[in-house]
Amino acid sequence: MEIQENVELKDYTTFKIGGSAKYFCIAKSTEDLQIALHFAKEKKLKFFVLGGGSNLLISDKGFGGLVIKLKFESCKVNKNKISVDAGLSLSKLVHLALDNSLSGMDWASGIPGSVGGAIYGNAQAFGTKISDNIKEVEYLDVKSLKVKKAFKKQCAFTLKNSIFKKNKDLIVLSAIFELKKGNKEEIRKNVLEHINYRKKNHPISFASAGSVFVNTEKKITNKNLLAKFPELKYFNSKGAIPSGYLIERVGLSGKQIGGAKFSDIHANFIVNTGSAKAEDVLKLIKLAKQKVKKVFNINLETEIQLMGF
Ligand SMILES: Cc1cc2nc3c(=O)[nH]c(=O)nc-3n(C[C@H](O)[C@H](O)[C@H](O)COP(=O)(O)OP(=O)(O)OC[C@H]3O[C@@H](n4cnc5c(N)ncnc54)[C@H](O)[C@@H]3O)c2cc1C
Structure with a gap:
């Protein structure tokens, strides 16, 4: 190498x-x-x-x-279980499940990135999380350089989080997914529906890193806020307030700094309009955090990971 x-x-x-x-x-x-x-x-x-x-x-x-x-990318199907290396793309895992009539991964269609990255951040969409179908994860412990195994419970998965995110010395090597036998045509239909949803509702023609902030699991009880923003009652009942909603309501949808811009299509995406600098993106993140804190008293949690800052 x-x-x-x-x-x-x-x-x-x-x-x-x-x-x-x-x-x-x-x-x-x-x-x-x-x-x-x-x-x-x-x-x-x-x-x-x-x-x-x-x-x-x-x-x-x-x-x-x-x-x-x-870039280790091997995979193996054994009845309803799929073993995959961390470097395999999530979309290959979705298609492997589809080809073998296994349901449980269709929600992930259209999410870019690798299986390892998805496990690290407990990727989720349409109400399903990658942790829902994981049986076990093999990882490298950097301190000892030994390969170890963790069952799902030991991975400490929570909203957009895992033990691998909390401890950077644990590197995901591979995982075993336990799926259910399903109807191939139904699975294919779901995969296509999710891809079409993304085409319609996400700014996929621009470069981005997906959702910038994690959705907020806090309930809003302030009467003035509930009167001014009636949708909050619905989000309270669902258990999470979408960050895109908060960014829109503080007036930042479409806001541009340098080459970076909060998308007009989905306000929780910052898009690179062509010549964005990391500094432009950071300025937008800071602005959104300040405004959302001021209006809603919510501390937005950044989802995208940073390197070199
Ligand atoms: C258009 C678009 C749509 C998206 N939609 C969604 C969505 O619906 N749901 C969702 O959850 N995410 C979504 N994302 C975000 C992203 O695709 C996922 O978070 C993805 O799982 C990240 O994987 P990655 O391999 O690209 O990770 P990277 O970006 O390469 O890395 C992210 C972090 O994971 C760590 N990491 C990566 N691999 C490993 C490993 N093997 N072991 C330990 N740590 C590792 C890195 O060190 C880094 O800190 C979207 C992104 C885009 C651009």
Whole structure:
């Protein structure tokens, strides 16, 4: 495995933003990953594990350590179980399930990125989370460089979170998904419906990193707010307030700073209109946090992950 120097990173992300990595490598196996981590340890470098780069904002200055792009991608189907490597794209997992008439992954159609990245952030859509169908996860413990296993319970999955997000020294290597036998045509129909929904409701013609903020699980009880924003009662009953709604209501839908803009189609997306800098995106994030705090007394939690800041 080659460790390259000064590699431009923006094309490894869906945002198309960011500087260069001082060191960069593509790990095609656990052994490659162990070699890369050993290199980082020897040189006293920080490391960053990169999946599909679809939930990521990289600093304009880049990253002074080693970026390890995971590219181990094997998969195996055994009855209703699918074992997949962390570097496999989520869309390949969706299609593998479909081809084998297994239901439970159709909600993920159209979500870019890798299986490892989806487990790290407990990816979710249309009311289903990746953790719903996970049986176990194999991971590398960076401290000991040993491969370990965690059953679903031990992964501490919560809203857009997992043990792998809380502890950056645990790198997802592979996972086993337990799915249900289903009707192939029905699964195909669901997959297409979800893709069509995204085409209609997400700004897919622009570069982005998906939802910028996690939806808020707080209930609003302030009478003035409930009177001014009647939709909040509905969100209270659902248990989560969409961040896109909050951003729209504070008047930031369509707001542009430099080349970055809150999408007019879905306000929880910041799109790169062509020449956005990471600094532009950060300014928009800061502005939304300030305004939403002032109007709704809600602290927005940033979902997109940062590298090099
Ligand atoms: C158009 C669009 C639509 C989207 N829609 C959705 C959606 O509906 N639902 C949703 O949840 N997300 C959505 N996203 C966000 C994103 O696609 C998901 O969060 C995805 O799961 C991220 O995976 P990734 O491989 O790209 O991770 P990356 O962006 O590469 O990395 C994200 C974080 O995960 C860590 N990571 C990656 N791989 C591993 C690993 N193997 N072990 C440990 N840590 C790892 C990285 O270090 C980083 O901190 C969308 C994004 C876009 C651009």
